[in-house]
Amino acid sequence: MKPHSCREVEANAHSLLFPDTDHFSLHAQDIGDALRELYPVTRGRTIPKFEWNPNTNPREYLDQCKSMWQTQTGTNPANEGSQRDWFRDAVLRGLPTHV
Structure with missing residues (x-):
């Protein structure tokens, strides 16, 4: 460390x-x-992967990502620290490259 x-x-x-x-x-x-x-350990030992559906409202996409994150990791993505950064990266990776 x-x-x-x-x-x-x-x-x-x-x-x-x-x-x-x-x-x-x-x-x-x-x-x-x-x-x-x-540095919480995720339940699935991996960071969840999100995938954007073009028919989904952006707000619904974020809500789905939050829900999935909480279910799979057991942590709130709004918490300070590395979890929030990992969540943000996972959400951005799920978006199309032109976004």
Whole structure:
């Protein structure tokens, strides 16, 4: 992990201000929760693939993508972090190239 990623995990775990000499076991649960929040594992172990249907309204397409994302990954695509970026990339990959 890069230093800024480690700081982000520690900030989310509320352990940023604790000394480095503290035992890991005292903060393991909080750090584990922060890691799962920032880097959740998808249920299907893959990022869902979306496909644009030209007969579909753009709003309906986004709603379908959100629903499918939540079903397959178990996370909300509106959450901050890498999940939102992955969702955005998956939605854009499902669109035709001219879009």
